[in-house]
Amino acid sequence: MRLSWPAALIGKPSIVALRTWVSRIDGSTGLQDRLKFVWLGRAKGVIAISQRVREQCWPPAKVIGNPYRSELFEIRPDVSRHRDFVFLGRLVSDKGADLAIQALHRLSDQSHRNQDLTLTIIGDGPERAALEDLAAQLSIGGQVQFTGNLRGDALVDCINQHRFLWVPSRWEEPFGNVALEGMACGCIPIVSDGGGLPDAVGDAGLTFKRGDLSDMVEQSLRLLENEDLRQQLASAAADHLKRRVPQKVAERYLEVIEAAVAK
16 A cells, blocks of 8 residues: 555556455455555556455456475475474464364374374464463373474474474465475475465365364374375475475566566
8 A cells, every 4th residue: 555656656557466355354344445445456467365365355366376485495304204293373363273282182082093193383472371271181281392483494394393284274364375384394284274275285285174173183084094195195295386486486476567567
């Protein structure tokens, strides 16, 4: 919005990239949002970061998903992949870390083979103490590790220790870069089906109904018990990630820019 007024005066063609919802947190539309829609109508090109953002905000938009930091997030063969599930995100209710803890408890409770499963929670936030209490109440405190915030090589090394990434967001994420980051580190993502998370994982991960703990557990069991499925998803990750390195995403943005100039 800050750039719209000088752009209108200069008269240059403009392109808008929609990286989140054009609405208030509760889904309502305020004055600022209505002004944004006016500006979208004036733009020569609109890019949405996921199919869901396009459908909800501006159906004529071209979908170009986010890139991930391919220079950082990678598989590190020298790191032992000896842990099971990892959650990465701010510890607030919208991100669903409590669902991850409950899912681990159910998996451990359903089968003797799953009693040694582990969960690592990377991140910090106001819900941390409550989440630690939840793990203790469910008698799985020894299986759940809280690392706090990690960055850079320490973060990449930690993710590389795991087989699966849980992204159980209750909020509809516009995209979900964390799924790409986990995938790039060799994890198979299991994500909620809200917002842009299905776009983020493509054919290289599984989705479950947003907020549905039973479905989350069911999809996780599918991976634990089906080696062929694990190999299929892992094989699909390479092609999926190739399309989301910064250079490829930049090329697609450039196509939209050139088309806008040609108009």
